[in-house]
Amino acid sequence: MAIASYTIPKKTRHDILKYTKEAHKVYSLHYHLVFVVKYRQNMFVENHELIKFMKTTFKDISEEYGANIEEMECGTDHVHVLVSTKPTLNMPSYINALKGRSSRYVRKPFHDFLKYKLWGNHFWSPSYFIATTGNVSIDVLKHYLENQNRRYN
DSSP states (O other): OOOOOOOOOOOOHHHHHTOEEETTEEEOEEEEEEEEEGGGOOOOOTTOHHHHHHHHHHHHHHHHHTOEEEEEEEOSSEEEEEEEEOTTOOHHHHHHHHHHHHHHHHHTTTHHHHTTTOOTTOSEEEEEEEEEEOSSOHHHHHHHHHTTTTSOO
């Protein structure tokens, strides 16, 4: 029985790791953000115009802050965002802008849809989830750091 061979196309390390190179710095910063709707209300129902509106709003705010949304998907009561940024981005300010502005912007066009599910001036829960993502696992990074002093001994 013959085994089929497959040639993996050659990619440079830069292509795989997607580093951004600028004057005096090289970086790859990606964050996973999760925002939950206040009271865990099911706002993002399938094919609702609110999903498209929220994605557009997040994209516009991100462009203003110099961040790039790689992926964004809505669960019924929350939003997942994968964003890449520069090292100079003030992350708390960016997150506050995403949550605050999107909450304000969504009120007028979707007033009738929102009025029975949410009350007050809030759309998002005050908390959020943030995690950094990397090109290597924590275990690989720990192993690399542990072995740094062995090079020079």
